[in-house]
Structure formats: C-alpha cells, structure tokens
Amino acid sequence: MDAQGRPLVIVSNRGPVSFRRADDGALVARRGGGGLVSGLAPLVADSGVVWIASALSEDDRAAAAEGSVQAEGFRLEFVLHDPDVLRMAYDVVGNAVLWFVHHGLFELARRPRFDRGFREAWAAFVTYNRSFADAVVAGAPADAVVLVQDYHLSLMAPMVVDRRPDLSLVHFAHTPFGGPELLNVLPDPYRRELLEGLAANAACGFHTDRWRRRFVASCEEFGVPAPPTFASSLAPDPEDLAGVADGPAAAEWRERFAQRFAGLQVIVRVDRIELSKNILRGFWAYEELLERWPEYRGTVCFMASVYPSREGLAEYLAYRQEIEHLVERINQRFGTATWTPIVLETADDFPRSVALLGRYDVLLVNPVSDGMNLVAKEGPLVNRHDGVLVLSTETGAWEELREVALGVHPCDVSATAEALAEALSLSAAERRARADRLVAAAGARTPRHWLHDQLAAVTSR
Amino acid sequence: MDAQGRPLVIVSNRGPVSFRRADDGALVARRGGGGLVSGLAPLVADSGVVWIASALSEDDRAAAAEGSVQAEGFRLEFVLHDPDVLRMAYDVVGNAVLWFVHHGLFELARRPRFDRGFREAWAAFVTYNRSFADAVVAGAPADAVVLVQDYHLSLMAPMVVDRRPDLSLVHFAHTPFGGPELLNVLPDPYRRELLEGLAANAACGFHTDRWRRRFVASCEEFGVPAPPTFASSLAPDPEDLAGVADGPAAAEWRERFAQRFAGLQVIVRVDRIELSKNILRGFWAYEELLERWPEYRGTVCFMASVYPSREGLAEYLAYRQEIEHLVERINQRFGTATWTPIVLETADDFPRSVALLGRYDVLLVNPVSDGMNLVAKEGPLVNRHDGVLVLSTETGAWEELREVALGVHPCDVSATAEALAEALSLSAAERRARADRLVAAAGARTPRHWLHDQLAAVTSR
Numbered sequence: 001m002d003a004q005g006r007p008l009v010i011v012s013n014r015g016p017v018s019f020r021r022a023d024d025g026a027l028v029a030r031r032g033g034g035g036l037v038s039g040l041a042p043l044v045a046d047s048g049v050v051w052i053a054s055a056l057s058e059d060d061r062a063a064a065a066e067g068s069v070q071a072e073g074f075r076l077e078f079v080l081h082d083p084d085v086l087r088m089a090y091d092v093v094g095n096a097v098l099w100f101v102h103h104g105l106f107e108l109a110r111r112p113r114f115d116r117g118f119r120e121a122w123a124a125f126v127t128y129n130r131s132f133a134d135a136v137v138a139g140a141p142a143d144a145v146v147l148v149q150d151y152h153l154s155l156m157a158p159m160v161v162d163r164r165p166d167l168s169l170v171h172f173a174h175t176p177f178g179g180p181e182l183l184n185v186l187p188d189p190y191r192r193e194l195l196e197g198l199a200a201n202a203a204c205g206f207h208t209d210r211w212r213r214r215f216v217a218s219c220e221e222f223g224v225p226a227p228p229t230f231a232s233s234l235a236p237d238p239e240d241l242a243g244v245a246d247g248p249a250a251a252e253w254r255e256r257f258a259q260r261f262a263g264l265q266v267i268v269r270v271d272r273i274e275l276s277k278n279i280l281r282g283f284w285a286y287e288e289l290l291e292r293w294p295e296y297r298g299t300v301c302f303m304a305s306v307y308p309s310r311e312g313l314a315e316y317l318a319y320r321q322e323i324e325h326l327v328e329r330i331n332q333r334f335g336t337a338t339w340t341p342i343v344l345e346t347a348d349d350f351p352r353s354v355a356l357l358g359r360y361d362v363l364l365v366n367p368v369s370d371g372m373n374l375v376a377k378e379g380p381l382v383n384r385h386d387g388v389l390v391l392s393t394e395t396g397a398w399e400e401l402r403e404v405a406l407g408v409h410p411c412d413v414s415a416t417a418e419a420l421a422e423a424l425s426l427s428a429a430e431r432r433a434r435a436d437r438l439v440a441a442a443g444a445r446t447p448r449h450w451l452h453d454q455l456a457a458v459t460s461r
Numbered sequence: 462m463d464a465q466g467r468p469l470v471i472v473s474n475r476g477p478v479s480f481r482r483a484d485d486g487a488l489v490a491r492r493g494g495g496g497l498v499s500g501l502a503p504l505v506a507d508s509g510v511v512w513i514a515s516a517l518s519e520d521d522r523a524a525a526a527e528g529s530v531q532a533e534g535f536r537l538e539f540v541l542h543d544p545d546v547l548r549m550a551y552d553v554v555g556n557a558v559l560w561f562v563h564h565g566l567f568e569l570a571r572r573p574r575f576d577r578g579f580r581e582a583w584a585a586f587v588t589y590n591r592s593f594a595d596a597v598v599a600g601a602p603a604d605a606v607v608l609v610q611d612y613h614l615s616l617m618a619p620m621v622v623d624r625r626p627d628l629s630l631v632h633f634a635h636t637p638f639g640g641p642e643l644l645n646v647l648p649d650p651y652r653r654e655l656l657e658g659l660a661a662n663a664a665c666g667f668h669t670d671r672w673r674r675r676f677v678a679s680c681e682e683f684g685v686p687a688p689p690t691f692a693s694s695l696a697p698d699p700e701d702l703a704g705v706a707d708g709p710a711a712a713e714w715r716e717r718f719a720q721r722f723a724g725l726q727v728i729v730r731v732d733r734i735e736l737s738k739n740i741l742r743g744f745w746a747y748e749e750l751l752e753r754w755p756e757y758r759g760t761v762c763f764m765a766s767v768y769p770s771r772e773g774l775a776e777y778l779a780y781r782q783e784i785e786h787l788v789e790r791i792n793q794r795f796g797t798a799t800w801t802p803i804v805l806e807t808a809d810d811f812p813r814s815v816a817l818l819g820r821y822d823v824l825l826v827n828p829v830s831d832g833m834n835l836v837a838k839e840g841p842l843v844n845r846h847d848g849v850l851v852l853s854t855e856t857g858a859w860e861e862l863r864e865v866a867l868g869v870h871p872c873d874v875s876a877t878a879e880a881l882a883e884a885l886s887l888s889a890a891e892r893r894a895r896a897d898r899l900v901a902a903a904g905a906r907t908p909r910h911w912l913h914d915q916l917a918a919v920t921s922r
Contacts, residue, residue: 104642107568108829108872109736109780115749115874181565181642181675184855187870214642275570288576319570368569394645409648411569413576 004459006168007141008049011132011156012149013090015053016041016074019063027063036149036174039234039447046073050144052135054079054086079135081128089128092121094152096313097186098194102151102175103276103369104182114187122190126155129197133159142166147454148201150174155193157200168458171201174234175371176396179214180221195224203228203457207372207396232453233400235445236378244354245382253355261359265424267302268360268387270353270375272309273320273346278368278392278410279306280319283326283342285366285416290334290341293421298339300424305356307348354378360387362423365395368410372396376405380442386435388423390416400445404438465920467629468602469510472593472617473610474551476514477502477535480524488524497610497635500695500908507534511605513596515540515547538600540592550589553582555613557774558647559655563612563636564737564830565643575648583651587616590658594620603627608915609662611635616654618661629919632662635695636832637857640675641682656685664689664918668833668857693914694861696906697839705815706843714816722820726885728763729821729848731814731836733770734781734807739829739853739871740767741780741787744803746827746877748791751802754882759800761885766817768809815839821848823884826856829871833857837866841903847892849884850899851877861906865899 016037017029031041044051055061055078063069064078081089097118100106112118133156140146148156148171157169183191195218198204206212209231219226244250257266267286271277286302306323310316327344334341345352357363363379376397380389391398391405398407406419426434477498478490492502505512516522516539524530525539542550558579561567573579594617601607609617609632618630644652656679659665667673670692680687705711718727728747732738747763767784771777788803795802806813818824824840837858841850852859852866859868867880887895 103569105569108564108566109739110741110783112872113742113745113874114870114872114876115745119875179642181640185872187873187876278570280571281574284574284576322571409575411573411575411646412648413574414580415575415648 003145003455006459007144008044008047008455009052009136009140009144009146009167010040010044010049010149011052011136011146011153012036013054013152014056015060015076015078016045016051017069017076018056019059020057021059021062027059027066029063029069036234038240039237040451041074042237042240043447043451044074048073048075050075050077050139050141052077052079052132052139054081054090056086077135077139079131081131085124085127085131088121088124090152091310091312092118093125095310098151098154099175101182101186102173102178104178105275105368106185108185112185114190126193129153129155130159132156136160136167137163140164140167144168145170145455145458147172155197158197161200168202169200170203170205170454170457171198172205172454173211173215173371174207175211176369176394177206177211177215177218179217182214183218183222191222192224195219195222199224199227201227203230205230205232205454205457207231207233208399210399211371211396228457230453230457232450233396233445234372234374234450235443235447236374236381237447238381238443241354241378241381244351245358247351249351250355250358253352254358257355257359261301261303264301265296265299265361266359267300267362267364267420267424268305268356268379269302269364269366270305270356270379273306273316273323274309275315275319276367276369277306278366279304279323280326281410281413281416282364282366283323283330284413285420286342287330287333288413288417289420290330292417296421296424297334297341298336301340302342303345303356303360304342305345305347305353307346354382357382358384361385362388362390362420364390364416364420365397366390366392366408366410366416367395368392370395370397376401377442380435380438383435386428386431388426388431388434389438390419390423401438401441404434404441464606464916467920468605469505469508469916470597470601470605470607470628471501471505471510471512471610472514472597472607472614473497473512474515474613475517476537476539477506477512478530478537479517480520481518482520482523488520488527490524490530497695499701500698501610501912502535503698503701504908504912505535509534509536511536511538511600511602513538513540513593513600515542515551517547538596540596542589542592546585546588549582549585551613552771552773553579554586556771559612559615560636560737562643562647563634563639565639566736566829567646569646573646575651587654590614590616591620593617597621597628598624601625601628605629606631606916606919608633616658619658622661629663630661631664631666631915631918632659633666633693633915634672634676634832635668636672637830637855638667638672638676638679640678643675644679644683652683653685656680656683660685660688662688664691666691666693666915666918668692668694669860671860672832672857689918691914691918693911694857694906695833695835695911696904696908697835697842698908699842699904702815702839702842705812706819708812710812711816711819714813715819718816718820722762722764724760726757726761726822727820728761728823728825728881728885729766729817729840730763730825730827731766731817731840734767734777734784735770736776736780737828737830738767739827740765740784742871742874742877743825743827744784744787744791745874746881747803748794749874749878750881751791751795753878757882757885758795758802759797762801763803764806764817764821765803766806766808766814768807815843818843819845822846823849823851823881825851825877825881826858827851827853827869827871827877828856829853831856831858837862838903841896841899844896847889847896849887849892849895851880851884862899862902865895865902
C-alpha cells in the first residue's frame with residue numbers, strides 16, 4: 001500500500017465488520033463478507049485507515065452511538081441512515097434499478113418504471129449519498145486519498161470536492177458499466193446526475209478495459225466530460241483462500257464430497273441466486289449435454305451451490321422458484337434410483353464452497369454479465385482435480401482468463417453444452433497442462449495490485 | 462424515381478399485393494398493408510419494376526404456380542418457401558429474435574435461448590435468404606438496382622453478389638439497429654453472419670443517423686468492415702392519407718367520434734399490440750395524470766386503438782392480456798356512470814384510425830424503441846384539432862420532430878404524465894402555432910424522397 005504518505009479513507013456501503021450483541025449484552029464485531037471486504041480488509045488492517053460505512057443493523061447503530069469504532073485495526077465511522085432512506089437508496093435505486101441498468105437485465109416492455117415512487121426513491125438515494133459525503137467531509141484526514149467503492153455511491157463526489165479540495169476521490173465500480181445503449185434506459189435527469197456524479201471523482205476505476213471504455217463512451221454520448229479512468233482487476237487473496245481450504249471445516253466437507261462423488265465427474269457452480277448469474281441456462285445446457293451425449297448419464301453430477309440473495313425483490317424469489325422447478329424437472333427426466341443428475345444446495349457456507357471448488361472436474365461460470373466474477377479465479381486457485389473452467393465471455397474475468405478457459409456466450413445454450421462435453425472429455429494430460437496455465441493466470445494478481453492501482457490513479461500524477 | 466436508367470428490383474417478405482380466391486374461383490389481387498408497401502407501391506406502380514416477395518398464403522402459391530404475376534403494374538415474382546422454413550425464418554429468427562435484439566426487448570435472465578431449436582431455425586433463415594437470393598439472381602434484369610427491404614433479408618447479399626456482379630444491392634432496415642451492446646446478445650456465428658450479410662450490400666440505409674451510427678459501431682466492435690451507409694427517413698404519402706381521410710368510411714367514423722367525444726379532450730394512441738410500443742406505460746402515465754390533476758377526471762378520454770399482432774408468440778398474447786387488465790383496473794378506479802377514462806378498441810381498420818387521428822387533442826406515441834414510427838407523422842398530417850404530439854425520444858421520428866413535439870423518455874412514467882398534462886393545458890393559440898410547425902415538419906418528406914435516397918446511395922457514385 002503506497003499512497004505516497006497520504007492518509008487513506010475507504011468508503012463503502014457495507015463495512016469491514018458488523019456488530020452483534022453477545023449474550024452478555026456486549027457489542028461484538030464480526031468480519032463481514034463479500035469480495036470487496038475480504039480483498040481490502042486484510043491489506044489495510046492495523047494501518048490506521050478510516051473506513052466509512054453504513055450502519056446496517058440496530059446493533060451497528062448501537063455501536064455507532066458509542067462513538068467511532070476501533071475494530072480489527074480500522075477506525076470505523078458508521079453513517080446512520082433513516083431506515084426508509086436506506087431501503088429506498090440501496091434496494092430500490094441501487095439493487096433494483098442501477099444494478100439492472102449496468103447488467104442489462106430489464107425486460108423493457110414492462111420495466112423499469114420511473115414513476116412518483118421512483119422519484120421519491122431517487123431523492124432518498126441523493127440523501128444517502130449526501131450522508132456519506134458529510135461523513136467524508138467531517139471524518140477524512142487532511143490530504144487523504146478516498147477510495148469510494150461501488151455504484152451505490154455514484155452521486156457522492158460532487159458533494160465532497162468543493163468542501164474538501166484537499167482530498168483525492170477515486171471511485172471504483174465493481175459492476176460492469178453500461179455504455180450508451182444500456183444507460184439509455186435511464187432517463188434524464190437521473191442519467192446525467194449519475195455520470196456527473198462519477199465524473200467529479202479524481203479518477204474512476206473499472207475491473208476491465210471493456211467496462212472503462214463503456215463508461216467513457218457514455219460520457220461522450222451524453223455530453224459529460226469524462227474524468228481520468230483506469231482499469232484494474234480485483235483478484236482473490238490466495239493466502240486467505242488457502243487458510244480456508246486448509247482449515248478443518250473445508251477438510252470435513254472435502255471428505256464428504258470425496259465419498260459422495262466417488263467415481264463421478266463433477267460439474268460445479270457456486271453463485272448467489274442472482275438474475276445476472278444465468279443459472280437457468282446453465283441447467284438447460286446440462287440437459288442438452290445429457291440429451292446429446294448419453295454416456296454422461298450416470299457418470300456425471302452437476303453440483304450447484306446457489307444461495308438466496310435479495311429475496312426482498314419479487315424477481316429474485318420468482319427466479320429461485322424457477323431454478324428449483326427446472327432442477328426438479330431435469331432430475332425427474334434423467335434421474336435413476338442410483339443417480340441424481342443435479343444436486344442443488346442453497347446454504348451459504350464459505351468453507352463448503354471452497355471444498356466444492358477443490359473437487360470440481362468442470363467449473364461452470366456463465367453469467368449474462370458480471371463486473372469480474374471472483375469464483376472464476378478462486379476455483380482454479382483451490383482446485384485439486386486439474387479442473388477445467390467453462391467461462392462466459394461477458395465476465396470481467398474473461399479478459400484475463402481467455403487463453404486458459406473454454407469460453408461460452410452466456411445465451412448460447414448449445415455452445416455451453418458443447419463446452420461442458422469438451423471439458424468432460426479432455427485427457428488427463430490435457431487437463432494437467434491446462435490447469436497449470438489456469439492457476440498461473442488466476443493467481444497473477446492479488447488484492448494488493450488492485451489497491452495499488454487505485455492509489456496510483458491519483459498519487460502518480 | 463431516378464435510377465439513372467437502371468432497372469429497379471424491390472425485394473421484401475410481404476409483397477405489394479396478396480391473392481385471394483373469389484367466389485367464382487378466380488384469383489384476385491389485393492393491395493397489401495404496412496408502411497413499406499403503402500409508401501413504395503404507388504411510386505413504382507406501372508413502372509415495370511420487378512418485385513420479389515414471399516408467397517404467404519395458399520392462394521399466393523396458386524397465383525405463383527400460374528407463372529410470374531402482373532398486378533397493379535408490377536411484375537411480381539413470388540418466392541415459394543417450405544411452410545416450416547417460412548415459419549422458422551420469419552417468426553422464430555426474425556420476429557422472436559432479431560426484432561427483439563434490435564429493439565432491446567429481451568429479459569436477459571431468461572431469453573434469448575440459443576439452443577438446438579434455434580440452430581434449426583437459423584438454418585431455415587439461411588435457406589429463406591437463399592431462396593430470395595436465387596430469385597434475385599434468376600429474375601433481376603441486367604444492371605438492376607436491387608432494393609432489399611428489412612431485417613429478415615439480412616443474409617441475402619453475399620449469396621447474390623458473386624453470381625450477379627452487375628447488380629447493386631441496397632439494404633434498408635426499417636427497425637432501429639442494435640449497436641455493440643444490443644448485438645452483444647447475439648452469439649457468434651449468428652452475429653458475424655448478420656453483419657457480414659449486411660456488409661455485402663453496396664449500401665445500407667437506416668431511418669436515422671442514430672441507427673446508422675449504431676450499425677457502423679457494431680461493425681467496428683465485431684471486426685466486420687462496414688459498407689457505405691446512409692440515413693434516410695420514410696414518411697407517409699400525404700395524397701394516400703388525404704384520400705382515406707376524405708373518403709366515406711373515415712367521414713362516417715369522424716361523425717361518430719364527434720358525437721362520442723363531444724365536450725371532451727381526447728388523448729389518442731394508434732398502435733399494433735407490440736412489446737416495443739410501450740402501451741402499458743402509456744396507461745400508467747394516464748393513471749398518474751388522473752391522480753395528480755383531478756380536473757381531468759370526467760373531462761378527458763383516452764382512446765387507444767391497439768390491434769393484435771404476432772399472436773403466435775406467447776409474449777404478445779400475454780402482453781395483450783396485461784393491457785386489457787390494466788385498462789379494466791383504471792376504468793374501475795376512476796370511471797363513473799357517465800364517464801369512461803379509457804376506451805380500448807382492438808379492431809384494425811385504417812379509415813377508422815385515420816378518422817381518430819383527425820380528432821385527437823393529444824397524440825401519444827411513446828415506444829421504448831422504434832425505427833421510425835409513421836403514426837407520429839400521419840397524425841399531424843390528418844389532424845383537424847390542432848392536436849399536440851407527445852413523442853418518445855427513442856423513435857426515429859423524434860430526430861425530425863424534436864423541435865415541434867413534447868419529448869418523453871419512454872420509461873419515465875411521471876414525465877409522460879407531465880407531458881400529457883402540459884399538452885392538455887396549452888392555450889388554443891399555442892396549439893395553433895405548434896400544430897402549424899408540426900404539420901410542416903411531419904410533411905417535409907414523402908416516400909419519394911426516401912426512394913430517391915436509396916437509389917442515390919448507389920447511382921450517385
């Protein structure tokens with residue numbers, strides 16, 4: 001970490017720790033999850049960094065009421081939001097609109113619907129960003145570099161820069177970014193506010209050059225001067241991963257999986273149940289595989305570890321139900337007394353996921369769009385079976401792994417079935433050679449590189 | 462019409478006439494509908510032009526069996542397709558995929574699904590295009606200019622050019638065209654075949670420069686050298702329109718509408734029931750209008766003339782049902798014994814539509830995306846009430862009418878409600894002044910200009 005001696009501030013909705021009241025009434029800090037936190041937190045712990053994040057629970061609010069929080073080596077400043085403001089800003093504007101815009105998920109004949117309810121939600125989104133801006137203005141040390149994480153904070157920069165010209169703000173988008181055609185779905189003034197909000201940062205970063213170019217193209221199309229931009233990919237922390245993989249919980253799962261999948265080739269996916277993850281087409285492709293290559297009936301198992309997410313949004317509940325029905329149908333169609341074609345697991349258990357990633361023969365990562373997709377890198381780093389990666393061309397990870405993965409267009413069900421068949425049929429020698437290159441590519445970068453690039457975007461000028 | 466003395470060939474799926482067997486068993490030609498045919502047919506009738514089109518019915522096939530058809534002054538060459546090929550090429554690939562791609566209509570979490578069924582349909586699409594290519598190769602006079610109409614024929618040009626280098630092919634797209642982000646939904650090799658198919662024409666034309674730029678951007682993004690391109694908008698034929706408006710059928714409807722809407726301000730829309738037309742949001746906006754401006758309850762009527770289309774596709778049936786339910790709900794919410802807020806008419810009757818366009822106070826044209834939208838020009842040309850046009854910014858027509866219409870983003874329900882309120886509240890003098898400019902802008906071009914531009918694209922070089 002090198003900010004050339006300048007203090008560092010991190011701003012994100014979810015902080016590095018959350019609080020829970022223990023049985024004795026004391027507030028206990030717990031390390032949070034997610035790629036952002038697990039990537040960044042170890043790097044900046046004990047560095048005196050200021051981390052500004054939303055208080056997301058009553059216990060967080062209680063901790064905040066006791067003043068700024070020292071936890072795991074951070075100075076954590078909680079931002080307190082009115083619960084309705086938080087819900088409208090985060091769920092309605094962030095998750096149900098901006099996420100859909102950047103991933104192109106809307107069914108345009110019906111959604112989005114920018115009505116009075118949305119205007120109110122947008123006002124809440126402005127308020128939410130202003131609360132963060134106020135916390136930065138009040139809490140950032142002089143001359144700090146401020147790393148603003150992700151799209152929920154897209155409007156914050158203009159609310160800071162005039163009041164604290166000493167700060168350098170860097171915004172990093174963890175999603176893909178919508179170019180002119182995707183952003184077109186967002187009417188003015190929302191679209192303009194969004195682009196102007198981002199453009200007020202000293203620099204804007206994206207996981208790949210593809211998303212960076214889309215952002216610049218949107219700025220051009222809609223007449224907003226683009227700020228300096230950079231592309232820098234996030235990667236998993238190999239030590240963190242190895243720690244989990246070598247731990248007792250993963251070992252226990254590994255043992256169970258070894259028994260369960262003895263004699264079978266295993267296709268694995270590990271995902272949130274999220275519209276962008278393309279879980280349905282993954283199963284349709286598997287169904288086509290079993291139709292066209294009967295030799296895989298009874299000799300392959302598809303283990304899908306997909307855990308619920310955003311169940312407050314009706315679309316996500318419906319999507320989960322469709323997944324469950326589809327799995328049931330395929331299992332009824334092809335299953336036998338001794339063989340279940342698809343095993344669906346919906347528990348979110350990281351050691352279990354890591355053990356599963358250790359076991360796959362084929363890892364399927366086929367999102368319709370994905371800013372990066374860390375599973376595509378985590379898998380090769382922990383796999384012990386010379387597993388093959390089948391990877392969507394619409395992920396950020398594809399830009400780094402294209403030479404060593406089997407690429408599929410996410411909508412092409414037949415091509416995905418063929419890629420699975422190819423992966424299952426590779427010889428041991430081919431798998432070995434491919435896996436070595438895959439591990440090298442997936443491990444080429446660490447969170448440290450990514451952090452460095454964000455700092456360099458403003459300190460190397 | 463000036464092809465500098467070169468013969469002219471027109472190629473389109475739907476021809477200028479279709480056949481029906483009369484009671485005496487004779488095959489009788491009937492003029493076809495649609496903007497393309499009504500725009501082009503009068504210009505080229507009696508000019509000896511060769512028009513190549515699909516035989517779409519058994520009676521068309523019977524007429525074709527009797528040899529090439531002389532009808533209304535054209536030499537009509539019917540292309541005979543296997544009915545399954547026609548259905549897969551036109552309905553599955555054309556209407557259910559390419560139309561959705563260019564208009565951005567997919568709900569990406571579930572559709573499109575490029576599976577074995579689609580591969581078969583694509584093969585039919587290739588066959589369909591080859592049948593047209595064969596007809597052109599066999600039937601086009603030496604040195605002809607060949608005007609290829611619309612996206613169903615995107616693959617034809619490469620199948621012609623080597624065999625008939627004397628011909629100059631001009632492709633015209635009546636849809637919007639998908640730029641890199643929209644075309645991204647289409648996997649290779651389909652995407653590449655599509656772009657290479659278009660690029661083999663001597664020129665490619667689009668209704669607006671916006672779609673033209675998107676096509677060029679897609680060619681660049683996906684590595685296909687772009688052909689010469691041009692933008693040229695289609696417009697309604699004012700004489701044709703005046704003929705209908707002055708006819709007895711329209712006069713009768715006009716009389717009925719005068720009585721029915723006496724004392725009311727009338728909002729009108731005239732559309733196919735088509736996912737891109739944004740009919741639901743139009744009603745949601747009207748509902749918001751009635752909520753926010755109670756003075757329009759009982760004093761306004763929304764007359765929606767929307768007629769069924771593509772009912773072979775499940776999405777279109779579902780969409781029609783949603784429309785009917787929404788209208789019922791709004792009418793139940795706001796209707797009284799003497800006032801019905803929305804009148805829904807689903808009969809496709811051109812004189813009736815023209816009479817309705819004569820009557821509106823406000824014409825709502827709010828598609829989520831539309832290559833041109835001729836209703837936006839037809840309305841002003843036949844309206845007799847100094848009506849105001851509320852127009853989606855995502856139509857081709859917007860590029861020509863932006864100075865004289867009230868623009869709305871199609872997804873912005875609240876802004877649409879506000880535009881309707883503004884339109885309803887304009888003074889008579891404001892409406893008068895605005896209507897004059899609107900008529901001038903809507904009538905600035907005729908089909909003759911459009912035809913001329915297509916010819917000029919290859920004869921002026």
